[in-house]
Amino acid sequence: MARLRLDEQLCFALYSASRAVTSAYRPLLEELGLTYPQYLVLLVLWEEEPCTVGHLGERLHLDSGTLSPLLKRLEGAGLVQRQRSATDERRVTATLTPAGRALEERAACIPERMLGSTGAAAEDLAALRDALHLITEELHTRSS
Numbered sequence: 364m365a366r367l368r369l370d371e372q373l374c375f376a377l378y379s380a381s382r383a384v385t386s387a388y389r390p391l392l393e394e395l396g397l398t399y400p401q402y403l404v405l406l407v408l409w410e411e412e413p414c415t416v417g418h419l420g421e422r423l424h425l426d427s428g429t430l431s432p433l434l435k436r437l438e439g440a441g442l443v444q445r446q447r448s449a450t451d452e453r454r455v456t457a458t459l460t461p462a463g464r465a466l467e468e469r470a471a472c473i474p475e476r477m478l479g480s481t482g483a484a485a486e487d488l489a490a491l492r493d494a495l496h497l498i499t500e501e502l503h504t505r506s507s
Contacts, residue, residue: 377495387480391473395466396440400433402470405459408443409467413458416445424503442466 369375385399392402407414407422414422420430434457437443442463448454478485 384477387477388473391476395469400429401437402473404430404433404437404457405442405463405466405470408457408459408463409470413456416455416457419457424499437463 365371388399388402392399395402397405403423404419407419411418416427416430416434419425419434420427423430425433434443434445438445441460444458444460446456446458448456478488481488
């Protein structure tokens with residue numbers, strides 16, 4: 364059954380690519396003292412701060428059980444602050460500290476360094492990224 368060959372599976376191609384990309388990010392992020400999931404949280408905050416923990420979860424497709432420990436570690440590192448809403452205790456807002464904001468400048472070179480490490484053309488990677496966004500959006504829409 365050719366359809367059941369490992370190399371024919373979209374899931375395996377995505378899994379392998381995800382592991383390879385995450386592994387390539389690791390040494391770059393270690394220079395900043397960050398893990399890959401922490402970097403993703405900071406990317407959202409650098410783009411749109413302040414934001415609620417709920418919004419962070421939506422953007423990153425993470426539940427609060429996964430996101431809360433990430434934010435706690437970032438808060439412990441002095442990069443993020445969390446604050447409960449005075450009007451609704453269930454609502455928590457995350458903001459960057461001055462150190463978290465300053466880290467953005469140090470991280471600015473990461474996308475370019477990653478692009479250089481792939482050997483692929485920027486246009487090809489942008490097309491791949493856009494195709495993956497479409498697949499993800501479609502799968503989330505169908506599962507809702």
